[in-house]
Amino acid sequence: MVSINQIFFIGGPQLGELEAGVAAQFWGPVFAVVSGGLACVLAVGWIARRWPVLWAYDFNEQEARA
Numbered sequence: 001m002v003s004i005n006q007i008f009f010i011g012g013p014q015l016g017e018l019e020a021g022v023a024a025q026f027w028g029p030v031f032a033v034v035s036g037g038l039a040c041v042l043a044v045g046w047i048a049r050r051w052p053v054l055w056a057y058d059f060n061e062q063e064a065r066a
Contacts, residue, residue: 019032019039020036023035
């Protein structure tokens with residue numbers, strides 16, 4: 001489990017840096033920032049539509065257990 005966590009923890013930001021660097025090289029830094037932000041918003045929207053059970057999560061229930 002730790003190895004999978006490390007893959008995402010270490011590899012995820014590096015992939016983002018690669019995308020930002022390539023986009024900035026070809027289209028400029030403004031495009032790199034905007035496209036990265038747009039990709040993040042689109043990914044969150046896709047996840048929310050793919051797993052609608054996440055909308056039903058009750059944060060207060062976790063506090064009651066503590």
